[in-house]
Amino acid sequence: MPKLSTIADNIFRLGPYPEYSMLLNKYHFYQNSMLLHWAERNAHPVTLKHLANYGKTLNKDKIIMSANFVRNEIPVRLALRIKSLQKLPFDVVNNFHFAQVYECYYHCFNSFRKYSRIDNLEENDRFCEFIKDTLDEHLTVLPHLMMGALENSILNSLPQKELDEFMSSMLRSRVSRRVILEEHISLTTRFQKNKSSDSLGDLFSECSAFEQLEICTGILINYLRGLYPNLQLPELIIEGEDAKFPFMLSHLHFIFGEILRNSYKAVITNCLRINDHLGEDQLSKIKPPPIVVSVANNAKDVVFRFSDQGGGMPKEVLQDIWSFGKSPKKAQVYLNTFHSLPGLDLNPHFQVKDSFSGQHKKQPPIDGSANALLKNITHMEEIVTQRMGIQDKESQEGLYSRKKSFMRSLIARPFDLTLGVSLPMCKVYTDYWNGDLRMHSLEGYGSDTYLRLSKLGSFNSDKVQLDRA
DSSP: OOOHHHHHHTGGGGSSSOTTOSSSSTTGGGGOHHHHHHHTSOOOOEEHHHHHHHTSSOOHHHHHHHHHHHHHHHHHHHHHHHHHHHTSOHHHHTSHHHHHHHHHHHHHHHHHHTOOOOOSHHHHHHHHHHHHHHHHHGGGHHHHHHHHHHHHHHHTOSOHHHHHHHHHHHHHHHHHHHHHHHHHHHHHHHHHTTOOOSSOTTTSEEEEHHHHHHHHHHHHHHHHHHHOTTSOOOOEEEEEOOOEEEEOHHHHHHHHHHHHHHHHHHHHHHHHHHTTTSOHHHHTTOOOOOEEEEEEEOSSEEEEEEEEOSOOOOHHHHHHTTOSOOOHHHHHHHHHHHHHSTTOOOOOOOOOEETTTTEEOOOOOTTSHHHHHHHHHHHHHHHHHHHHTOOSHHHHHSHHHHSOOHHHHHTTSOTTOOOSSHHHHHHHHHHHTTOEEEEEEETTTEEEEEEEEEOTTTTTTTTOEEOOO
């Protein structure tokens, strides 16, 4: 139990507003007029087809028009999202992690709305560097959202349905903004290299279903061999015909990785449970049942069925696997797992101008938590990139290897670290790209997970609209 002197020294931290924040204070309500002004505007509808068509022919004027569209569009979308955060109950948005997301978005909103008009290519180059820095700063948003959802589950601050709706809207809007920002960087790079295309440039890669499944399985197997050096591991069997389709690699690897991780974990755990009476030598001779992935496709969709004999799960458990809301006990376990992720220090690091006083809060040095997280993500991504076999020069110069992604770094996390909110995230990303993700389970036998992905080409690119907020 803490000493009274320790409690007394920190009593000021128990107030309604976080002491580190320049935004969440008693004056913030009166500083909100600028945000409300932007939130009254309508975000422009954007489809993948719009983005692809824009890049067919590129010139100086189109690049500058794209830059100014991004400069004006992002603060509108951020204002709408910030306004939705303000409508949450105070004890929800005042959660440490959600408060960090709020600060991050408000800081970004102010930065974009104050950015001067871009009139030439030199100014656009500086704007692209500003975008890259912003994307790096926002790497912390995803873990903050995931951990904030778990902490709200522990405290029962928000009903499960409302929490799911909130998380879905936050994740979907985050994807939209990042696609818009990254596509402008891609357009600029292609213009500089005198390359035009009717595709989405570096954002989407032409994927082979078989190849990507084998890549994600290979990463998992490397960890499993370290955890279970004396066990035979389940074999991956891929059935059907290979399918080629354009998709965001970071999203595809995350979805494949989490589904396969769950299947491998279920099969191995069930095999050890059934044979717990055997010795180590006898266990090493037992071959677990395989994980079978069936692939089928037509002109519009690719369908995957992941089948395992991992013992299945009860109906009441199956009902909750797609929800961000967890029982307080489970949420605490998953939250502890996040704190075990190497290098994940999420202390406040955003410099936000206090519009009431006109002063800036002092920012920690560059070797603080944000930079530590970036270094860790870069290191983990190097491991993933090596295991994916991305060796050719063109791939190394592509946006996939150039940008950082917290989602992609999660692929390389130790196998035994279960996050609890990964499948709900997979569901959101699958739905976002006009797909579907479902699971059927027979308790005592195993589970089948069905994944349908739209081919984001001529058939579906006009249907996939980036969320307006």
